[in-house]
Amino acid sequence: MDQDQSEMESRLNDVLSRIAMETQEIKELEQQLTDGQILANEALKRDLEGVISGLQQYLKSLRAQTSKAQVNAQNLQAENQSLRRHLKDTQRHYRRLEEQATAHTQLMTAQQDDLSVLHSEAASLRDGQVHMEAELQHLREELDRQSDQCLLQQTIRDLQTRLERFTSETPDHSSSLRVEDLSRSKSQALDQSLSEGRYRNLHRLNRKVQELRRVMCETESLTGEQRLWAVHRVKELNCSVERLKGRLEDGEARSELTEVQAEVDRARTKTRTESRCKAGAETRLRTRPEREEAPRSRAPVRLTTVSVGSGATLDSGLDLHLLSSPERAKTTGAAGNWHYRTRGAKEQHHHQHQHHLTETDPSEEGGSTEAEPAGGAHTQDEKKRLRAETEKLQRALRKHRRVLGVCEEVWCVEQTLMKRRAELREAQRLLQEAHSSIAKARHEAEEWARRAKDSATCLQRTQLQLR
Known part of the structure; x- marks a missing residue:
């Protein structure tokens, strides 16, 4: 047991010596570690201080950049909001x-439709105007021809009066033969003047009158309802049409209207002159002595030289009736239409007039006194007819003015459409x-x-x- 204790003490001493040695080694190692760690720590500290200073500088720069970026972001947000507002506007x-473009397009489409309609109406009006001008010129020529016919009829009546006076004064056989020869020559002249060519001319003239009546009916209807519709459309398209209506009396229209008015005035003057000439001729026939022999011998020559263009007819086949005249029969057509007699009535009237001219009875007394009232009545008829023709010309003139008014309105519509097109191009x-x-x-x-x-x-x- 003591041995064990001694062994254990020896072992304990060995352990304690080892512990002391190890402790000494540990202290030496600790001392070595402490010196190296201090050096490492100092180096690390220096590195860390450099890193920290760099990071601080970088952080300062980042803060400056951040503040600048925030300012830029705020500016960008403000600009973005303003741009959004501008985009919305x-x-x-x-x-x-x-x-506006859709409205202008629709308006332009409607105006183009109205313009096409007005163009078609203007074309029809121009055609009607051309027909009216042609018929008006024809009526003027017919009026001149009728004036020549009136002079020829007056000459025939004078010759008939002389023949009747001559037969009443000299009822012998030779004078009867001479009267028969004169009547025969007069009948031949009248038959020559009333040839088939003349009747064909009258028939063609009647057809022209019918065509003129149709054109006048179309023009009247066009210048009635359609003209009001056109005016209404023009007022809707542009309110300035009323101010532009003063351009109606331009140079060409005024010249044409002046010419037509001059023709009407000349026709009136000619009618008055013919009336005065007829009245003077009747007075001279009443006061002329019945002792002239030379005119009686020249009478057949004057009768045989009658031309077809100035035949001894009562009228030229027109015999037109004016609605405004109270002496004419009532009509059933529209206002402004021309009415005429039929061919049978005209031929019957013409044959009655021819029979009245060719009928000479040597034994009839007072023939001259009966011929003079007939001549006066015929003169009154001629005056009425010429007055009716003048009124017809005036009516044609008024219709021509209405047509010019419609043409002017069409021109205004075209100007308005041009303005609308310019506005549409600007839009x-x-x-x-x-x-x-x-x-x-x-x-x-x-x-x-x-x-x-x-x-x-x-x-x-x-x-x-x-x-």
């Missing part, structure tokens, strides 16, 4: 321009400018949005680096 203006130009402005604004907005996105990305990166 531009879109509203674009929609308004589109609505299209403004619309194109608005489109270009919208495209430019969109491009700028996209550019600013891209910049704002880049700024936001930079801010996020900076925040991540700061964290």
Whole structure:
């Protein structure tokens, strides 16, 4: 047991010696570690101080950049809001321009339709005007021809009066033969003047009168309802038509109207002159002595030289009735239409007149006194007929003025349409400018949005680096 204790003590001493040695080694190691750690710590400290100073400088620069980026972001947001407001305004203006363009397009379409209708009406009016002018010229020529016929009829009546006076004074056989020869020559002259060619001319003239009546009916209807419709459409299209109506009396229209009025005045003057000549001829026939022999011998020569163009007819086949005359029969057509007698009535009247001219009875007393009232009645008929023709010319003149008024209104409509087209072109130009402005604004907005996105990305990166 003592041995064990000694062994254990020896072992304990060995352990204690080992512990002391190890403790000494540990102290030496600790001393070595402390010196190296101090050096390492100092180096690490120096490194850390450099890193910290660099990080502080970098942080300062990042803070400056962040503040600058925030300012830029605020500016970009303000600009973005202003661009959005401008975009909204531009879109509203674009929609308004589109609505205006649609309205202008619809208005232009309606105006083009109205213009096509008015062009067709103007073409029909021009055609009617041409027909009316041609018929008016024909009526003027017919009026001149009728004046020549009136002179020829007056000459025939004078010769008939002389024949009747001569037969009443010399009822012998030779005078009867001479009267028969004169009557025969007069009948031949009248038959020659009333040939088939003359009847064909009268028939053709009647056809022209019918055509003129149809044209006048169309013109009257056109200048009635359709003219009112055209005026209404013109007033709707442009309110300035009323101010432009003063251009109706332009140079050409005034010259034409002056010429027609001059023709009417000449016709009136000629009618008055013929009336005075007829009255003077009747007075001379009443007061002339019945002792002239030379005119009696020259009477057949004057009768045989009657031409077809100036035949001894009562009228030239026209026998037109005016509605405003109270002495004419009532008509059933529209206002402004011309009515005429039928061919049978004209031929019957003409044959009665021819029979009245060719009928000479040598035994009839007072023939001259009966011929003079017939001549006066015929003169009154001629006056009435010429007055009716003058009134017809005046009516044609009025219708011509109405046609010119419609043509002037059509011209006003064309001017209005030209103005509307100019306005439409201006609106299209403004619309194109608005489109270009919208495209430019969109491009700028996209550019600013891209910049704002880049700024936001930079801010996020900076925040991540700061964290």
